[in-house]
Amino acid sequence: MNNFGVVELASAKTTNAPGWAYVPDTRPAPGSAALPSNRKRAARNHAGLSLSDASARQDAKTRKDLEVLDRDTHKDANITIPPRTAGSRAQNKHTPNVRKILQSQKTFANHLDDYQALVALAETNPAAAAALNPANAQPKPAPPPTARNSPAPQPTPSTATSKRSAAAAKRAAAAAAKEEKERKEREAREAREAEEAAAGAERKPSPVPDDTTTSDPPPASDVEMADAPSLPQSYPADGTILPAYAKPPPAPHASDADPLLVSHVPAFPADDELRALMAAPPLSYLEARARWGDEERRYPPRAFCEVCGYWGKVQCVKCGARACALDCLEAHREECVTRYGL
Amino acid sequence: MAGGRKSKPAGPAPPSRTLVLDNGASTIKAGFVTDTTTDAPRIIPNCIARDRHRKTFVGSELEKCKDFGEIAFRRPVEKGFIVNWEAQKEIWDREFFDDKAPQRCDPSETRLVLAEQSNSLPALQLHCDQMVFEEFGFSSYCRVNGPAFNAYNDVQAIFQILRTPDTTIDVPAEVILLIDSGYSHTTVTPIVQGRPLHPAIRRLDVGGKLMTNYLTRLLSVRHFDMRSDPYIVNEMKETACYISLDFKGDLEKTWKGTRGQRSQDYLTGAGIAKDYVLPDSHTRFHGVVRDYEPGVSAKARKGAVSTEDILTLRNERFVVPELLFRPSDIGIRQPGLGDLVMQSLSVLPVGLWPGLLANIVVVGGNSLYENFIQRLQTEILERVPDSCIVRVARPEDPVTSTWLGAASFAKHQHVEKLAVTKQEYEENGAGWVARKFSAGLGVEL
Numbered sequence: 043m044n045n046f047g048v049v050e051l052a053s054a055k056t057t058n059a060p061g062w063a064y065v066p067d068t069r070p071a072p073g074s075a076a077l078p079s080n081r082k083r084a085a086r087n088h089a090g091l092s093l094s095d096a097s098a099r100q101d102a103k104t105r106k107d108l109e110v111l112d113r114d115t116h117k118d119a120n121i122t123i124p125p126r127t128a129g130s131r132a133q134n135k136h137t138p139n140v141r142k143i144l145q146s147q148k149t150f151a152n153h154l155d156d157y158q159a160l161v162a163l164a165e166t167n168p169a170a171a172a173a174l175n176p177a178n179a180q181p182k183p184a185p186p187p188t189a190r191n192s193p194a195p196q197p198t199p200s201t202a203t204s205k206r207s208a209a210a211a212k213r214a215a216a217a218a219a220k221e222e223k224e225r226k227e228r229e230a231r232e233a234r235e236a237e238e239a240a241a242g243a244e245r246k247p248s249p250v251p252d253d254t255t256t257s258d259p260p261p262a263s264d265v266e267m268a269d270a271p272s273l274p275q276s277y278p279a280d281g282t283i284l285p286a287y288a289k290p291p292p293a294p295h296a297s298d299a300d301p302l303l304v305s306h307v308p309a310f311p312a313d314d315e316l317r318a319l320m321a322a323p324p325l326s327y328l329e330a331r332a333r334w335g336d337e338e339r340r341y342p343p344r345a346f347c348e349v350c351g352y353w354g355k356v357q358c359v360k361c362g363a364r365a366c367a368l369d370c371l372e373a374h375r376e377e378c379v380t381r382y383g384l
Numbered sequence: 385m386a387g388g389r390k391s392k393p394a395g396p397a398p399p400s401r402t403l404v405l406d407n408g409a410s411t412i413k414a415g416f417v418t419d420t421t422t423d424a425p426r427i428i429p430n431c432i433a434r435d436r437h438r439k440t441f442v443g444s445e446l447e448k449c450k451d452f453g454e455i456a457f458r459r460p461v462e463k464g465f466i467v468n469w470e471a472q473k474e475i476w477d478r479e480f481f482d483d484k485a486p487q488r489c490d491p492s493e494t495r496l497v498l499a500e501q502s503n504s505l506p507a508l509q510l511h512c513d514q515m516v517f518e519e520f521g522f523s524s525y526c527r528v529n530g531p532a533f534n535a536y537n538d539v540q541a542i543f544q545i546l547r548t549p550d551t552t553i554d555v556p557a558e559v560i561l562l563i564d565s566g567y568s569h570t571t572v573t574p575i576v577q578g579r580p581l582h583p584a585i586r587r588l589d590v591g592g593k594l595m596t597n598y599l600t601r602l603l604s605v606r607h608f609d610m611r612s613d614p615y616i617v618n619e620m621k622e623t624a625c626y627i628s629l630d631f632k633g634d635l636e637k638t639w640k641g642t643r644g645q646r647s648q649d650y651l652t653g654a655g656i657a658k659d660y661v662l663p664d665s666h667t668r669f670h671g672v673v674r675d676y677e678p679g680v681s682a683k684a685r686k687g688a689v690s691t692e693d694i695l696t697l698r699n700e701r702f703v704v705p706e707l708l709f710r711p712s713d714i715g716i717r718q719p720g721l722g723d724l725v726m727q728s729l730s731v732l733p734v735g736l737w738p739g740l741l742a743n744i745v746v747v748g749g750n751s752l753y754e755n756f757i758q759r760l761q762t763e764i765l766e767r768v769p770d771s772c773i774v775r776v777a778r779p780e781d782p783v784t785s786t787w788l789g790a791a792s793f794a795k796h797q798h799v800e801k802l803a804v805t806k807q808e809y810e811e812n813g814a815g816w817v818a819r820k821f822s823a824g825l826g827v828e829l
């Protein structure tokens with residue numbers, strides 16, 4: 043049992059009590075690599091067991107836990123469809139497309155892998171990507187080896203965060219960031235537009251499946267859309283997107299009339315800027331997934347006792363699990379021994 | 385109404401009846417719309433379920449199930465998108481196409497308006513379009529961004545804006561920021577004149593499923609293993625969980641105290657602890673929330689008092705929905721809802737912010753948590769300049785809101801801009817249809 047130690051994270055002083063280490067909680071995130079300074083300190087206190095081991099174990103556990111939380115069912119429910127008795131619609135013959143779709147046992151993760159692989163292929167070999175398309179893809183037993191098999195929340199590469207005392211900075215940042223944001227947006231938008239213009243041809247096969255290679259009759263042909271949406275050239279003056287901003291603002295506010303405030307109301311976006319936004323194509327599934335920005339990195343994640351859910355003030359050195367105090371840590375030991383051995 | 389059906393100059397008149405579907409991962413919202421009528425939507429479990437007696441229930445048959453203990457589900461929709469068409473077709477057949485289907489229709493005389501989640505995969509969209517035309521044979525169809533349908537509701541009424549009776553209701557609303565928190569995930573969608581601003585749509589992969597699974601885990605660690613009872617845990621989550629307006633304070637109040645000395649708040653429950661009576665599948669088919677009575681659950685556990693299975697919920701009540709605002713609490717490397725909104729706004733012109741922030745509409749089952757709106761408003765106010773007006777509102781029924789918007793859309797002239805006929809599909813191909821849906825309404829008003 044000597045291997046059982048805890049790391050108290052609440053204070054910055056250290057003691058030399060066997061099996062204990064008091065370290066300040068400066069880790070940016072439970073998921074990131076252990077800081078070298080912590081490793082040194084931990085190594086001093088525990089021969090053979092370093093904080094980085096515990097951290098790695100904790101990372102692995104978090105990843106596994108998130109995968110389980112993402113599941114639809116606890117057990118793989120292999121529920122077969124019950125036969126229908128009377129009143130079923132006369133079953134017409136399936137088209138080849140429909141037969142393929144109904145037989146597919148692919149999961150969302152499989153489809154996502156396929157898509158990512160196709161996008162990657164389109165970058166390196168547009169011709170090959172065009173030849174492949176989702177309509178033709180045979181149900182594969184396994185996803186391509188290059189792709190990740192799970193859409194579970196993916197750890198983004200962690201970057202060391204500067205620990206700014208940020209509570210008050212938010213507000214200032216909000217104001218200051220405005221101009222910066224505008225500039226960034228414009229750049230991002232311009233970059234996106236340029237990218238789209240450049241990649242328009244090669245992107246086509248991946249985001250929009252093309253059926254020309256399908257041998258099955260319906261749909262027979264795939265004509266270019268004559269009225270495909272393109273940015274309109276001119277508009278009548280009364281056709282502006284948001285003409286109604288002449289209306290009173292939605293919620294009258296006591297300080298609406300305050301000239302100081304009025305002067306801060308940002309300029310309404312130009313009509314063509316709005317039109318470009320409204321006509322912009324959808325992002326891909328992964329592009330739309332929100333990621334940590336600077337704002338989130340600034341705050342260290344909160345840690346909780348794995349047993350009772352109160353603040354996780356101490357940490358099991360063996361596996362990195364958090365506990366609130368000694369009795370919860372004791373309760374944790376049993377599970378820890380089962381999982382990692384003595 | 386601003387809408388009013390306009391038929392296309394060429395081609396046959398569109399079908400007079402529209403089946404409007406919001407085909408969610410947890411439930412389907414379904415109902416018919418004509419020029420003059422809008423049915424109340426039916427809410428259909430979108431699953432095939434098997435109970436512990438190995439009886440199988442498809443879709444709305446689940447109503448007949450009384451014993452949800454150890455029930456298992458198969459769901460055609462994964463991450464918000466229809467993935468398994470074998471199961472989805474079975475449910476649709478029984479609900480809409482069979483002779484005795486509760487909402488029977490003949491697809492060859494019906495238009496389908498289908499709400500779809502943002503940022504789908506092209507292959508899944510293709511499968512959907514192929515099934516709709518080649519298998520079901522709808523005569524007309526459009527697949528439209530689901531969140532954007534909410535702009536076709538009477539948004540001013542949601543914000544309870546007073547107006548004179550003769551005021552015309554403008555749909556779609558000019559500007560709204562739509563937050564949809566459902567079974568699979570939570571999304572932020574800025575919408576201008578009914579058009580979703582795609583570059584600004586952001587998704588947080590926290591939804592009802594993850595929260596139910598998280599509650600299941602907490603119960604399994606602290607009480608008993610309920611991993612085989614997702615239905616029961618989900619019900620517990622919906623009736624007993626709430627969003628904390630003072631997380632630190634509530635966590636202190638639910639702390640047990642030191643070993644030698646239990647804290648006073650822990651002993652009394654501090655108004656947070658609740659006893660939850662589990663269903664027994666004989667007399668009580670649904671769980672019951674009761675005020676905390678010290679010692680009751682402990683005695684019940686020993687079988688000394690009654691046959692009831694009671695567990696006491698404490699911080700489980702608020703740490704579960706807290707994941708919407710602090711997903712990093714369980715190691716998810718995504719921003720919470722407050723930052724999700726800011727990330728969405730950050731790619732838009734600052735001039736749009738005031739309109740969006742003053743018109744935030746929340747829909748989806750998770751918006752029903754107690755304090756959801758207040759907490760969201762607080763989180764956003766912390767992140768925007770003081771001068772910003774932030775208004776958050778929830779429609780009367782946030783679960784059917786997207787469907788109601790879709791029904792309104794089905795009567796609006798916009799539907800004619802998007803709908804595709806079976807003939808067009810056969811003539812122009814699935815790729816043409818996909819591009820047309822992907823382009824959306826365009827910018828012409």
Ligand SMILES: [Zn+2]
Nearest residue numbers: 347350366370
């Ligand atoms: Zn504890």
Ligand SMILES: [Zn+2]
Nearest residue numbers: 358360361378
């Ligand atoms: Zn441990």
